[in-house]
Amino acid sequence: MKSVKSGKDRVVLDTSLFVNPDVRYDFGDSPTEAIKGFLVIAEQIPSLEFYMPSSIFRELLNFVDQRKIPGRLLAILHQKSPSKHELSCPAFLLYELIEDIRDRINKGLRIAEKAVRNAG
Structure with missing residues (x-):
């Protein structure tokens, strides 16, 4: 779905992308490395905006070494919960x-x- 404001396609991410072993190995061997690998790829795709609900983001932080997560994660991964009353x-x-x-x-x-x- 395209964002009206920016014209970019929006992608909503879930914890399983970084935690599930069957999925995360495309990005890294551990959840922490998977986030780093994701960031490298995400930075190369300026036509996409990445979102994650704040509750899911907090859950993700339980699986990673927060000291090793680059600060640019917050610049690339927007924390925003869906509007339950406007969702179709x-x-x-x-x-x-x-x-x-x-x-x-x-x-x-x-x-x-x-x-x-x-x-x-």
Whole structure:
């Protein structure tokens, strides 16, 4: 989605980009190194703006050595929470979410039923 003010495409980041081993190795071997690697790449893409909700940013700081994080992170990664009252979501995503929740609940119920049968 393009920002009206700057005309740049906006990218919202999550902690998993830097913490999940399957994803972060493209940027670095540890969460701290992944942030550094991300910064190198992000600085080369001026057409993008990077955002992260402040709650997610605080969570990310639990996984990294804050002393080794370059100060330019705050210049590149904007901390901004989404406006909950102005957010729009395609119905397809809502249906997918509901279906996923149903599947998880049903799976949990099947596991619980099996455990009860095996116990008694």
